[in-house]
Amino acid sequence: DGGITQSPKYLFRKEGQNVTLSCEQNLNHDAMYWYRQDPGQGLRLIYYSQIVNDFQKGDIAEGYSVSREKKESFPLTVTSAQKNPTAFYLCASSMGDSQSDTQYFGPGTRLLVL
Amino acid sequence: KQEVTQIPAALSVPEGENLVLNCSFTDSAIYNLQWFRQDPGKGLTSLLLIQSSQREQTSGRLNASLDKSSGRSTLYIAASQPGDSATYLCAVIATDSWGKLQFGAGTQVVVTP
Numbered sequence: 001d002g003g004i005t006q007s008p009k010y011l012f013r014k015e016g017q018n019v020t021l022s023c024e025q026n027l028n029h030d031a032m033y034w035y036r037q038d039p040g041q042g043l044r045l046i047y048y049s050q051i052v053n054d055f056q057k058g059d060i061a062e063g064y065s066v067s068r069e070k071k072e073s074f075p076l077t078v079t080s081a082q083k084n085p086t087a088f089y090l091c092a093s094s095m096g097d098s099q100s101d102t103q104y105f106g107p108g109t110r111l112l113v114l
Numbered sequence: 115k116q117e118v119t120q121i122p123a124a125l126s127v128p129e130g131e132n133l134v135l136n137c138s139f140t141d142s143a144i145y146n147l148q149w150f151r152q153d154p155g156k157g158l159t160s161l162l163l164i165q166s167s168q169r170e171q172t173s174g175r176l177n178a179s180l181d182k183s184s185g186r187s188t189l190y191i192a193a194s195q196p197g198d199s200a201t202y203l204c205a206v207i208a209t210d211s212w213g214k215l216q217f218g219a220g221t222q223v224v225v226t227p
Binding site for chain 2: 004006031033035040041042043044045048050056058059088090092094096100101102103104105106107108110
């Protein structure tokens, strides 16, 4: 089955710790995205990548980092600099042919701070 | 700066009634508008995508309209069912931002049997 997988489903972070959220897609999509969702709010863009080895900051990139070494994978690291990391994190991908392509979303990772 | 608003924030209807969900946006310079469904603790499922040149899109019991000049979109769900209970989000892609979906906060819908 084609789709987007995110792991883990739940992640716990201690103070001062960096954690990495995984996102993998087998849709052969060029573009990938990371969004953050807080309760009662819409999604906000953290980072996006249009092609391998390239990525751009979104609206709320501070305290986060990403890499795009493979087309299928776009991991997100939540660093200790992110002071309020508790949220639901969603990864998405699109064909990347144009900026108006449909984006397909993964099931999400919920990050909680201990 | 583009802002997307969804009113009401929550809605409860008896089974069989038609649902009407509203979405408004402040800047009409958009490529498209997309409606998503989100079940509790889950990811988003795309329901309908309307290109800026289109007036509406239909899929089964769902119909979405777009009035770009007034900055509004409406999602209609006919003959609602308890399985339609979810949060519905609308999002736009502005012409000056590559691929960035700008989301509303969503409308939480409960359909009671």
